[in-house]
Amino acid sequence: xxxxxxxxxxxxxxxxxxxxxxxxxxxxxxxxxxxxxxxxxxxxxxxxxxxxxxxxxxxxxxxxxxxxxxxxxxxxxxxxxxxxxxxxxxxxxxxxxxxxxxxxxxxxxxxxxxxxxxxxxxxxxxxxxxxxxxxxxxxxxxxxxxxxxxxxxxxxxx
Numbered sequence: 804x805x806x807x808x809x810x811x812x813x814x815x816x817x818x819x820x821x822x823x824x825x826x827x828x829x830x831x832x833x834x835x836x837x838x839x840x841x842x843x844x845x846x847x848x849x850x851x852x853x854x855x856x857x858x859x860x861x862x863x864x865x866x867x868x869x870x871x872x873x874x875x876x877x878x879x880x881x882x883x884x885x886x887x888x889x890x891x892x893x894x895x896x897x898x899x900x901x902x903x904x905x906x907x908x909x910x911x912x913x914x915x916x917x918x919x920x921x922x923x924x925x926x927x928x929x930x931x932x933x934x935x936x937x938x939x940x941x942x943x944x945x946x947x948x949x950x951x952x953x954x955x956x957x958x959x960x961x
Contacts (some may be wrong), residue, residue, distance in 0.1 A: 805838070805839065805841075806842075807841075807842050808841070811845075815846055824913060828920050830917075831940075831944050834944055837887075842886075843889045844889075845889065845890070847892070849895045852865060852866060865896060867900060868890065868892050871891070890923065914945060
């Protein structure tokens with residue numbers, strides 16, 4: 804069984820479809836054959852994400868999504884479920900990106916949730932080869948490619 808906990812900062816609570824984001828994460832895990840696990844998704848403000856980025860990645864900048872997978876030696880079992888990690892999304896950045904790329908904020912949040920889940924599962928986009936695999940998996944879950952205004956593949960946070 805997959806359990807997805809969604810925490811939305813009060814400022815954004817009425818603007819986020821939590822069930823849709825849970826389903827996107829569950830679909831991503833199913834695509835990868837993960838039948839049991841637990842993930843926490845946090846939708847928060849830009850400053851919180853920037854602080855986390857500075858603290859844990861040494862990057863003093865805002866970003867759209869951060870993933871914090873548990874290291875293998877830190878993984879714990881909750882009942883029959885393994886805790887896979889946390890995904891943190893900056894709602895204001897998602898909102899800006901949605902406007903920039905011409906789709907709804909919920910679509911952007913869904914993309915970022917899938918992207919973050921793939922990072923929890925060990926995927927990355929540091930090289931063109933890794934990026935191609937990760938983007939293919941995102942498209943398999945979401946049913947479409949998310950591209951920039953000039954047709955280029957989007958660069959997302961980590």
